[in-house]
Amino acid sequence: MKKKTLAIVVGLAVAIGGGAWIATKEPAGQGAAQGPGGGGGKGKGEQGPTTVNVVKPLRQDVPVELSANGTVSPISTVDLHPQTTSTIVKVHVQEGQFVKQGELMFSLDARTEAANVEKADAQVAKDRAALADLERQYKRAQELRAQNFLAQSAVDTLKSQVESARAVLEADIAAARASKVDQSFTQIRSPLTGRVGAINVYPGSLVQLSTSLTTVTQLNPINVAFTVPESSLAALLDAQRAGKVAVQALQNNSDKPINGQLSFIDNTVDPVAGVIRVKAQFDNADTRLWPGQYVNTRLTVNTLNDALVVPQNAIITNTKGTFVYTVAPDQTAKVSNVKRLHGFGAMVAVTGLNGDEQIIVEGKQNLRPGGKIRIAEPAVAQSGKGNKKGKQE
Numbered sequence: 001m002k003k004k005t006l007a008i009v010v011g012l013a014v015a016i017g018g019g020a021w022i023a024t025k026e027p028a029g030q031g032a033a034q035g036p037g038g039g040g041g042k043g044k045g046e047q048g049p050t051t052v053n054v055v056k057p058l059r060q061d062v063p064v065e066l067s068a069n070g071t072v073s074p075i076s077t078v079d080l081h082p083q084t085t086s087t088i089v090k091v092h093v094q095e096g097q098f099v100k101q102g103e104l105m106f107s108l109d110a111r112t113e114a115a116n117v118e119k120a121d122a123q124v125a126k127d128r129a130a131l132a133d134l135e136r137q138y139k140r141a142q143e144l145r146a147q148n149f150l151a152q153s154a155v156d157t158l159k160s161q162v163e164s165a166r167a168v169l170e171a172d173i174a175a176a177r178a179s180k181v182d183q184s185f186t187q188i189r190s191p192l193t194g195r196v197g198a199i200n201v202y203p204g205s206l207v208q209l210s211t212s213l214t215t216v217t218q219l220n221p222i223n224v225a226f227t228v229p230e231s232s233l234a235a236l237l238d239a240q241r242a243g244k245v246a247v248q249a250l251q252n253n254s255d256k257p258i259n260g261q262l263s264f265i266d267n268t269v270d271p272v273a274g275v276i277r278v279k280a281q282f283d284n285a286d287t288r289l290w291p292g293q294y295v296n297t298r299l300t301v302n303t304l305n306d307a308l309v310v311p312q313n314a315i316i317t318n319t320k321g322t323f324v325y326t327v328a329p330d331q332t333a334k335v336s337n338v339k340r341l342h343g344f345g346a347m348v349a350v351t352g353l354n355g356d357e358q359i360i361v362e363g364k365q366n367l368r369p370g371g372k373i374r375i376a377e378p379a380v381a382q383s384g385k386g387n388k389k390g391k392q393e
Helices: 002-033 111-146 152-184 230-242 379-392
Strands: 050-055 058-074 077-080 086-091 104-108 187-189 194-196 214-217 222-229 246-250 258-270 275-282 294-311 316-318 321-327 333-337 339-344 347-351 359-362 373-375
Touching (some): 058 230, 111 152, 222 230, 222 294, 230 275, 230 294, 246 275, 294 339, 294 359
Antiparallel strands (some): 058 222, 058 294, 086 104, 104 187, 194 214, 222 275, 321 333, 339 347
């Protein structure tokens, strides 16, 4: 029994030892199988050249443009109110009608005002007659005084009465003018050339000082208000000093720009938003712009003449600065520091390049300064090679 147990223990020990030997030897065998034939023949740490695509920088004039969302606003709009309590006799305009400055829009009941004007005119006529009579008496008194038939005190009294009558006449003439002004309030005319809004009264409506009759809004010319960043203020002011600054407005449903020019720069920068409010004025004879409408605005503040332009995606920015990778003469990646001037679309104007470099645009994420590179052939050339190879096969 003891011999049988001993044999079992020895057998287990041999099995365990054999398994350990296999476990230690099998990776080595696999490693041998992955030797020079399986690994490609390059030593540890060696890396092939990185395939990249390159472009050359362009030289062109680059307009420095500012874009912003704007709101169309009228230069002037007037809310019409009556200046007297009366009744509407006639409405001479229609809603949406274009009117000229001074055109009659509403007629109010003017009977009371007409009677007051007649009364004032009659009072003026009475004063004129009284003054004329006193002036004749004063002249006769002066003649009698010259013949010593009348005392000087009587002459002085008549002179005082003439001056008093003349003052009364002037006061009544002023009162007559005031009554005519009141009468003019019964005819409401357009204060400006523009478009009539909604009409809130009808013939027979009783109107008071607080009653809103309608609005008249000037549509031509018209303003567009928008904001620009504080960082662009200096360039904007320089452009305004140099002359007229052209501004374009684009409607959401149209690709045809409307041309105008900068007309106003606010005197204060908003310290919270960091923007400044500006306005541009547009000729709106065809009424394409409407008050309250949202438009996209674009204005050119400067032009970078003969600037170097590279693709935006070639620019790399990190803690060390802004740079691009260029191709060195030994076909390695070279760091070239650049400075952004102005970006537009997929391109950006920069400084720091000579203009004859080859800028790496694709594959740069795998590069390190001094790393070997291989410039990819153009897609057309590759396609041609593939076709020839297929024919040979």
